[in-house]
Amino acid sequence: KQEVTQIPAALSVPEGENLVLNCSFTDSAIYNLQWFRQDPGKGLTSLLLIQSSQREQTSGRLNASLDKSSGRSTLYIAASQPGDSATYLCAVLTDSWGKFQFGAGTQVVVTP
Amino acid sequence: DAGVTQSPTHLIKTRGQQVTLRCSPKSGHDTVSWYQQALGQGPQFIFQYYEEEERQRGNFPDRFSGHQFPNYSSELNVNALLLGDSALYLCASLAQGNYGYTFGSGTRLTVV
Numbered sequence: 001k002q003e004v005t006q007i008p009a010a011l012s013v014p015e016g017e018n019l020v021l022n023c024s025f026t027d028s029a030i031y032n033l034q035w036f037r038q039d040p041g042k043g044l045t046s047l048l049l050i051q052s053s054q055r056e057q058t059s060g061r062l063n064a065s066l067d068k069s070s071g072r073s074t075l076y077i078a079a080s081q082p083g084d085s086a087t088y089l090c091a092v093l094t095d096s097w098g099k100f101q102f103g104a105g106t107q108v109v110v111t112p
Numbered sequence: 113d114a115g116v117t118q119s120p121t122h123l124i125k126t127r128g129q130q131v132t133l134r135c136s137p138k139s140g141h142d143t144v145s146w147y148q149q150a151l152g153q154g155p156q157f158i159f160q161y162y163e164e165e166e167r168q169r170g171n172f173p174d175r176f177s178g179h180q181f182p183n184y185s186s187e188l189n190v191n192a193l194l195l196g197d198s199a200l201y202l203c204a205s206l207a208q209g210n211y212g213y214t215f216g217s218g219t220r221l222t223v224v
Contacts, residue, residue: 004154034213043118043202043217044155089154097167098143098206100213102154 002027002094006103014111019077021106023090028068031093035064035075038087038105047088048075080110116141116216118203124222125193131221133188137205138214143167144186146178147202149218155202161186190221198223 003026013019023033032051036044048057048064050073056065061078077084087107091100117136125131137144143162147155157170161180180186184205190197200220204213 036215041200041220044204044215046212046214049212091154095168097160097162098145098213099157099160099168099170100145100147100155100204101157102147104152104154 002030002092002101004090004092004101004103006088006090006106008106009104010107010109012109012111013080015080015082017080017110019075019080019084019108019110021075021077021088021090021108023073023075023103025071025073025092025101027094028071030068031096033064033066033073034091034093034100035062035073036089036091038089040087044089080108082110082112084108085110116203116205116214118201118216118219120219121217122220122222124224127193127195127223129193130189130191131193133190133201133203133219133221135186135188135203135205135216137184137186137203141205141207141214142184143206144180144184145204145206145213146186146188147204148172149200149202151199158188193223195223197221 034049035047050066063076087105089105090103145160146158149155159169164180175191200218203216
């Protein structure tokens with residue numbers, strides 16, 4: 001059974017610092033991995049999708065890496081801003097039909 | 113282009129009642145999945161619908177049922193509500209062969 005773990009559960013940084021969010025999964029047989037952002041009480045916004053054959057994806061200040069062999073992904077957010085405050089969720093696609101297994105998320109607070 | 117639309121946004125029900133939540137997928141998407149997200153946790157997979165049939169199901173009791181219509185929209189029904197059913201219910205859609213999910217904003221269900 002696939003299990004996804006995100007560490008740390010919460011993180012607080014001053015504005016301008018780089019953020020490093022970690023995600024680990026137990027079964028390396030994944031189709032892809034997706035990072036989502038969730039604001040309080042809201043739905044999920046997709047940030048980056050990494051296909052199983054890829055090593056990383058970049059979008060603006062965001063960069064995500066994927067190491068399937070070690071079961072790890074890392075989301076980097078450069079030069080953090082207060083608007084980056086949210087919960088970040090990692091999800092792995094476990095089958096070709098589209099079933100995701102989510103981590104519990106990392107709650108990020110960026111202080112001005 | 114409208115994304116995934118869910119209704120209602122908030123709902124309060126009494127224990128033992130029944131509830132129906134609705135989801136309209138993103139244009140061009142034919143597959144709908146439902147997730148339950150309890151406070152402070154990651155979303156948990158309930159089930160997925162494709163071609164008007166339940167294709168796979170997570171570890172949820174039979175009180176949770178669903179339906180998909182010919183226009184790909186979907187309903188989630190929960191019978192005999194329990195306090196523990198209080199959660200954010202998320203609908204996600206994708207097009208077959210494209211594993212990038214689009215999530216709706218969710219329905220917040222409170223059972224009292």
